[in-house]
Amino acid sequence: MLGTPTAAAENADRTRDWTAAISLALDRYANDAELEDALAPIVAAIDALTPGWRVFIWRRADHDADDFVVHGGDPAPRARHEIAVAVESAMREGCREFLTFEAEDGPGGDLVAAPLVVTDHHLVGVLALEARDEPDREPPGLSGPLLTLARVASLMVEDRLSIASAESRGSMLRGVLDTVPEAVIRTDADGRMLSLNRAAEEMFGWSEAELCGENVNRLMPEPYASAHDGYIEHYLSSGERRSTNWRRRFHGLRRDGEIFPVEIAIADADSNGDRGFVGMIRDVSDRVAAEAGNHALRERMEEAGRLSALGEMAATVAHEVNQPLTALGNYLDAAAARLEAGASAEETLPLIEKAREMAAMGGEVIGRVKQLTRNAPFERTPVQINDVLEDALGHLDPAAARVGAVITRRFARDLPEIPVDRVQLQQVIVNLIRNALEAVEDAEERVVTISTARAETDEALVIEVVDTGPGPPGAGAGDIFESFITTRSDGLGIGLSISRRIVEAHGGRIQLLAAETGGAAARVELPLTESGHD
Numbered sequence: 001m002l003g004t005p006t007a008a009a010e011n012a013d014r015t016r017d018w019t020a021a022i023s024l025a026l027d028r029y030a031n032d033a034e035l036e037d038a039l040a041p042i043v044a045a046i047d048a049l050t051p052g053w054r055v056f057i058w059r060r061a062d063h064d065a066d067d068f069v070v071h072g073g074d075p076a077p078r079a080r081h082e083i084a085v086a087v088e089s090a091m092r093e094g095c096r097e098f099l100t101f102e103a104e105d106g107p108g109g110d111l112v113a114a115p116l117v118v119t120d121h122h123l124v125g126v127l128a129l130e131a132r133d134e135p136d137r138e139p140p141g142l143s144g145p146l147l148t149l150a151r152v153a154s155l156m157v158e159d160r161l162s163i164a165s166a167e168s169r170g171s172m173l174r175g176v177l178d179t180v181p182e183a184v185i186r187t188d189a190d191g192r193m194l195s196l197n198r199a200a201e202e203m204f205g206w207s208e209a210e211l212c213g214e215n216v217n218r219l220m221p222e223p224y225a226s227a228h229d230g231y232i233e234h235y236l237s238s239g240e241r242r243s244t245n246w247r248r249r250f251h252g253l254r255r256d257g258e259i260f261p262v263e264i265a266i267a268d269a270d271s272n273g274d275r276g277f278v279g280m281i282r283d284v285s286d287r288v289a290a291e292a293g294n295h296a297l298r299e300r301m302e303e304a305g306r307l308s309a310l311g312e313m314a315a316t317v318a319h320e321v322n323q324p325l326t327a328l329g330n331y332l333d334a335a336a337a338r339l340e341a342g343a344s345a346e347e348t349l350p351l352i353e354k355a356r357e358m359a360a361m362g363g364e365v366i367g368r369v370k371q372l373t374r375n376a377p378f379e380r381t382p383v384q385i386n387d388v389l390e391d392a393l394g395h396l397d398p399a400a401a402r403v404g405a406v407i408t409r410r411f412a413r414d415l416p417e418i419p420v421d422r423v424q425l426q427q428v429i430v431n432l433i434r435n436a437l438e439a440v441e442d443a444e445e446r447v448v449t450i451s452t453a454r455a456e457t458d459e460a461l462v463i464e465v466v467d468t469g470p471g472p473p474g475a476g477a478g479d480i481f482e483s484f485i486t487t488r489s490d491g492l493g494i495g496l497s498i499s500r501r502i503v504e505a506h507g508g509r510i511q512l513l514a515a516e517t518g519g520a521a522a523r524v525e526l527p528l529t530e531s532g533h534d
Helices: 005-030 035-049 077-092 143-179 198-204 224-238 285-340 345-373 385-394 397-403 422-439 495-505
Strands: 053-058 099-101 111-118 122-131 183-188 193-196 246-253 259-268 276-283 381-383 406-410 418-420 447-454 460-467 509-514 520-527
Touching: 143 198, 183 198, 198 246, 198 276, 224 246, 259 285, 285 345, 381 385, 381 422, 385 406, 385 418, 385 422, 385 447, 385 460, 397 406, 397 422, 418 422, 418 520, 422 447, 422 460, 422 495, 422 520, 495 509
Parallel strands: 406 447
Antiparallel strands: 053 122, 099 111, 111 122, 183 193, 183 276, 246 259, 259 276, 381 418, 447 460, 460 520, 509 520
């Protein structure tokens, strides 16, 4: 029948009808019809033009699945099974060709089918014809047209799946962006806003519908708004691709006119050859407020530190000058007493000379305190440590006599000279001896012992002042070497602090330990060679 004029005419009619059916299907599909509705003209055309055959379009070839049949009802189990096995086998070999199946014994006739294939050989369904039990005639010339129809249907399915996949990805991306706490705004190359996430709407007070198509400079106060277009134009014309991948801080503008600090990171976001940008914006109002508070706190702390340093210096001067002034007063009182008793000028002159020395020492002490508080360099000279201690002790004998204490000396012989500031070292010794005398004032045995020796390392000299008082303060007394820490109700807590600074400036160290006698032992180590931060 294929060679007769009648058959040729019928084939031509079928081709025209099938072509019209394809056009109708594509037209429906272009107008967003459901996939089943779009494919219906193809199915109907084949069904009408192939007497004795039924047409099927299955979404999948898996015979175990409850697949939707576009047209033709549920196929015979044998047909479903054979189509599934044959098509899946062909797909494993990458075949897209027309498939035929021989009839088996039992109900049902022959089958012809074409796979519906999308990208990467993904099988999504089958377009098939099944011969009825007693077909009027074989479907003439079906191979070529059926494959053509299957391929058209495949393209339609592939396109619809691609659209659905893109919509799914877009929906998922939108869901992710709406959970991001930062505002995310996408713009084109001209700065027009294309999309905003939920955080951007909440941050600026505008909806996405209100802002899309508007220039992003609408969200900026002056002078940023006026300068923004110039930045974009310069970037696009200069090709400085490094320009956009940056993070900076500037200000945003809310709908109600509030200007607030933001931090923004911008990156290129080109799509399908179209230039664009994505900006991630973070409201840093809380951080800026915290930074301002921290700055104010730092300023207050610095001011408090300056006042503290000033107070410490004043207390230091008062403490250190008090010692020579006290000695000066004692010598003048003694000189006046001698004169009142009728002593000659020659007998009184040594006391006046001592008073003059104390006045000079007071001036030197003030100068040394200024150097110490400014970390200014001081002059060191090699001295015999025992001689320096003896000079200092000479001014302390009256103080020892007032409390009924005895100062004993245990100086090692043949000690080497060490480089020190003589006046500052005497300050240290006077402070330590005075503290020791105050410690033994209420003790039964009132003895203060000062000794010198080489350190065990043989690289330093050791000075120890040991008393028979109650011992060093307990753990709750704080760091006794810190300024204004004192165990006396009338003390300033300055002496030991100054002593530590002087000793450490010489590269040494000072400790307050418990003595074997039960009292306290102040231990000073000074290096034999010049060191420290003078």
